Amino acid sequence: MASRVGAFALVALWLLLELTLHGAAEPLVPAVFVFGDSTVDVGNNNYIEKCKIDCRADYPHFGVDYPDQAPTGRFSNGYNLADQLAQLLGFAESPAPFLSLPNASLVPQVSTGINFASGGSGLLDDTGNGHCGEVLSMTEQVGNFTNLARLWKSENQTAADLVSKSLFFISAGSNDLFEYTDAPPVPNRNGTEFLQRLVASYTAYLKDLYGAGAKKFSVVSPSLLGCCPSQRLVAQDRKDVDKYGCFGSANNLSNQLYPMIASMLHDLSLELPGMNYSLVDSIRMVEWVFHSPSAPSYNFTVLDTACCGDGRFGAGGCNFSAPLCQNRANHLFWDDYHPTDAASGVAAKMIFGDAGIFVHPINVQQLVASRP
Incomplete structure (x- = not known):
């Protein structure tokens, strides 16, 4: 009976979200600043000369469902998680990638937000550089913001207030785990x-951002990484398959990391006056989708195979010649590592308006309404 009650509660929650989360008429925050990896990168890697093609998404089939069907550097068939959360906050999409902005426009741009994320990056400085050639590390991403915030505050008396009211959205750590289990x-x-x-690196980044004036942090924990198509293939080859048919070692690390991040954020919020945060339990969110693949607003009938990619689980990578599924809306995964536009849309709605099932201690809607 308890499981049926829980299922009914989730359906009721989803219906409520559909009725209320249709994007704000006016932005709910002055600006959004995005940090992290390919789940939220909107094109920074396109501007890194030494970044290898495997770590860029500037060619078809990427962007097949984006406006004008144009690849933009998003690792998705359409919008990604940063876009979809920004839309719920009242913006058209994610703010522009940092590296796309000429120096002359950086200071004005900061008043509505900038996306610093870089596909392949991680919490450790060396993560991504071996596989990708070169990425923007989290140290560089945070440093770029703090330097810009310092300059902006020197030119604008209201800058500090705006930064404190803005949302800092972070999705990082997955690539560190991938590299650890792949080695x-x-x-x-x-x-x-x-x-x-x-966690120590994460703590340092958050403290640096707080020191630059950030007060409101939305943090996305690494999900069940062993369940993406590339890792399902590894699980089969290494005979390390868990109850979901996924790479057990990778999922074990994800499960260990989440409570460590949760504890770190709780402790930081007690240490840093005015800091507020919202933490996404991505593991529980994905488990819910596995157990309830159909809901009022989605129907994921393909949970293990990439829409764009060949070979087992579609894990061969999404490139110019890779086969492309016709129905992206029923696939959980777009390519060998990343969710579809439809899947990240589900996650964004939960991040924004969840009632304490997947997001703790408050959701993003509550976070942005809180006093800094």
């Missing part, structure tokens, strides 16, 4: 110490 095992490797390094 050949070494003697005495300690997963707990590795995760502690990630």
